[in-house]
Amino acid sequence: MLLALGLFARLRYTRKTQKLLQYKNEIIRAEKEKAEASEKAKHQFLANMSHEIRTPMNAIKGMTDILIRRNPKEDQKEYLDGIKQSSDSLLVIINDILDISKIEAGKVELENELFSVNELLNNIHHHAV
Numbered sequence: 001m002l003l004a005l006g007l008f009a010r011l012r013y014t015r016k017t018q019k020l021l022q023y024k025n026e027i028i029r030a031e032k033e034k035a036e037a038s039e040k041a042k043h044q045f046l047a048n049m050s051h052e053i054r055t056p057m058n059a060i061k062g063m064t065d066i067l068i069r070r071n072p073k074e075d076q077k078e079y080l081d082g083i084k085q086s087s088d089s090l091l092v093i094i095n096d097i098l099d100i101s102k103i104e105a106g107k108v109e110l111e112n113e114l115f116s117v118n119e120l121l122n123n124i125h126h127h128a129v
Contacts, residue, residue, distance in 0.1 A: 043105045050098035057094065061087040085123060 064083045072080055102108055 007114050021066045039104075046097055046101035049092050050101070054091065054098075057087055057091055061091065085127075 064080055064087065068080050068084065069075065082103065099108075
């Protein structure tokens with residue numbers, strides 16, 4: 001009889017523990033789904049904002065290129081070159097934000113792009129001075 005009571009108590013304890021474990025697993029599953037939805041919304045927001053910012057930045061860049069081709073005065077050319085370099089830099093940052101969003105979403109597309117190390121260093125030096 002004592003053995004039966006012990007087994008019964010053990011069975012009740014096991015069932016209670018299983019119910020508690022199931023409840024906690026449901027909570028964890030719900031929180032995981034919530035986190036995944038939040039992460040997806042963040043990726044979508046970053047992608048949308050990157051595209052929305054890129055459009056006017058490309059317009060600024062294009063209009064600056066047009067003004068540079070119209071033979072501006074020397075002091076104007078200096079300012080236009082500054083605008084061009086700044087808009088190029090901002091586009092790189094915007095593209096980096098979009099790339100980070102793509103990496104986090106598992107949608108990575110790598111590109112090979114040629115660049116001049118000398119030009120890069122000259123730009124860094126020019127902006128640092």
